Amino acid sequence: MSDTLTADVIGRRVEVNGEHATVRFAGVVPPVAGPWLGVEWDNPERGKHDGSHEGTVYFKCRHPTGGSFIRPNKVNFGTDFLTAIKNRYVLEDGPEEDRKEQIVTIGNKPVETIGFDSIMKQQSQLSKLQEVSLRNCAVSCAGEKGGVAEACPNIRKVDLSKNLLSSWDEVIHIADQLRHLEVLNVRCCGVSRGAQAWRNSTLSLTTFSFPKVVVFQ
Structure with missing residues (x-):
């Protein structure tokens, strides 16, 4: 910083x-x-x-x-949820893979692209994730709105313990994008404990669409 x-x-x-x-x-x-x-x-x-x-x-x-x-x-103020997932779960391609050219058509015009296969591979890796452990990865926020839902639509279990989440608002911003979420671990993050803390969030909990999610705190 x-x-x-x-x-x-x-x-x-x-x-x-x-x-x-x-x-x-x-x-x-x-x-x-x-x-x-x-x-x-x-x-x-x-x-x-x-x-x-x-x-x-x-x-x-x-x-x-x-x-x-x-x-x-x-001081490290942390990183967003999606960046942390990419850092932990996306496999890096080698230099030769990054330089590979591919011809794609935009409109009626062929265009040379570099690294197109690499981008598609990353998206495929993220979309297959169902269980994610980001324990102690300095996650502090959800990041760009809608980014998590688009990149990781199938996540069911998330371990966010021992991270840098300052409030339940940020937790809800993350969880609300995970449509199949079943288990969420936010132990040792510093957010307030208990059901009252959820109600005190500035976000309306009616927007949090997962009443069956098990939250460990």
């Missing part, structure tokens, strides 16, 4: 050197120049303080050593 901060980073789940945390503060921390993120670690032993610095409280932690200040460019 760049050193430019915006207010919407507050509450985001992040990863730093393999450790997970939640952003509680974004701004300057005098007398040191430049922007900082104040994070509360999932593992309080990873931190150094309670969100205070030289007598000023910048954010609050549940544990007296649960907080740290970190430069924004040291």
Whole structure:
């Protein structure tokens, strides 16, 4: 991430050197120049303080050593669901495959394409997926609307445990695109636990069309 901060980073789940945390503060921390993120670690032993610095409280932690200040460019805000699937399940073609040319017809005009077979192969691999494990893959959001439904229409089971999902809204954005979903694991993601958390989502749960989905949290 760049050193430019915006207010919407507050509450985001992040990863730093393999450790997970939640952003509680974004701004300057005098007398040191430049922007900082104040994070509360999932593992309080990873931190150094309670969100205070030289007598000023910048954010609050549940544990007296649960907080740290970190430069924004040291923080991983994660990736979207579909990108994570491609990174894990799509087999890379070799250089010769990537350079292969093919003639396709657009209208009445033949056009040379490079890598067409590779794209078709990737789409085929994704469409066959039924069980997906993305545990600890830094998934933070659904990504482009409709992208998951188009690329992975047959997924039935998803393990999203230990990822960077900040809210049930993002979980629902993902699940609502998986029309055959049966099991969803979101353990250790940092989203609020229990049925009340679903009801508190800013999305209407009537749009979540899978009342029989088993959710592990």
